[in-house]
Amino acid sequence: xxxxxxxxxxxxxxxxxxxxxxxxxxxxxxxxxxxxxxxxxxxxxxxxxxxxxxxxxxxxxxxxxxxxxxxxxxxxxxxxxxxxxxxxxxxxxxxxxxxxxxxxxxxxxxxxxxxxxxxxxxxxxxxxxxxxxxxxxxxxxxxxxxxxxxxxxxxxxxxxxxxxxxxxxxxxxxxxxxxxxxxxxxxxxxxxxxxxxxxxxxxxxxxxxxxxxxxxxxxxxxxxxxxxxxxxxxxxxxxxxxxxxxxxxxxxxxxxx
Ligand code: PEP
Numbered sequence: 001x002x003x004x005x006x007x008x009x010x011x012x013x014x015x016x017x018x019x020x021x022x023x024x025x026x027x028x029x030x031x032x033x034x035x036x037x038x039x040x041x042x043x044x045x046x047x048x049x050x051x052x053x054x055x056x057x058x059x060x061x062x063x064x065x066x067x068x069x070x071x072x073x074x075x076x077x078x079x080x081x082x083x084x085x086x087x088x089x090x091x092x093x094x095x096x097x098x099x100x101x102x103x104x105x106x107x108x109x110x111x112x113x114x115x116x117x118x119x120x121x122x123x124x125x126x127x128x129x130x131x132x133x134x135x136x137x138x139x140x141x142x143x144x145x146x147x148x149x150x151x152x153x154x155x156x157x158x159x160x161x162x163x164x165x166x167x168x169x170x171x172x173x174x175x176x177x178x179x180x181x182x183x184x185x186x187x188x189x190x191x192x193x194x195x196x197x198x199x200x201x202x203x204x205x206x207x208x209x210x211x212x213x214x215x216x217x218x219x220x221x222x223x224x225x226x227x228x229x230x231x232x233x234x235x236x237x238x239x240x241x242x243x244x245x246x247x248x249x250x251x252x253x254x255x256x257x
Pocket of ligand 1: 011013171175176177178179215216217218236237238239240
């Protein structure tokens with residue numbers, strides 16, 4: 001039995017528009033109206049945050065809203081970037097940091113990711129720190145060292161009393177948006193080792209409380225088996241979070257594990 005409340009996040013990436021983001025929000029709120037025992041967050045594109053927030057508020061929904069990225073500097077000459085205070089101002093309570101598309105498409109490195117993790121946690125928001133190995137790293141037998149390096153680097157200089165606002169997301173890069181999913185056993189193995197790492201860094205109590213979620217082509221058909229693993233505490237969902245019935249099915253799978 002998990003003592004940690006499962007967490008399911010819907011990462012909409014650079015999808016939806018003004019109309020479809022609102023429609024998606026309403027459909028997810030309606031679909032989850034009677035589902036309990038899971039913390040749910042949606043991560044819309046920046047321009048739709050305020051509108052999504054207002055729908056969630058109007059419907060008194062417990063679904064949280066977050067941002068897919070943030071910049072760590074408080075303000076100033078950083079053209080095109082969005083500060084954490086701006087996100088708070090728009091109602092975001094959680095931020096994704098180090099998503100594989102930020103690392104591998106945009107080119108973010110461990111040092112910048114660490115600065116973002118610290119800034120998000122220091123601001124009192126929840127940080128979902130994403131880590132994961134590429135297919136080349138996996139085939140070379142480097143899955144564990146890569147994930148451990150990304151977690152250690154991401155959490156450098158993060159004090160233990162901030163870690164209650166941290167969620168770790170293990171997202172093998174080769175599984176994101178590809179339809180390929182890690183087997184429940186393989187994913188569990190990585191999650192167990194990441195929990196051991198958190199224990200080494202912050203002690204067993206914090207490690208036992210820290211949620212470690214899985215991401216990579218999660219669907220209603222594979223969610224229950226993944227979430228049933230002892231160290232998998234929910235999921236970060238990309239493609240399937242754009243289809244309300246799929247996202248609702250995945251959250252329901254987390255509610256029953
Ligand atoms: C993600 O964006 O974090 C993700 C896991 O995407 P997908 O579910 O589409 O693989």
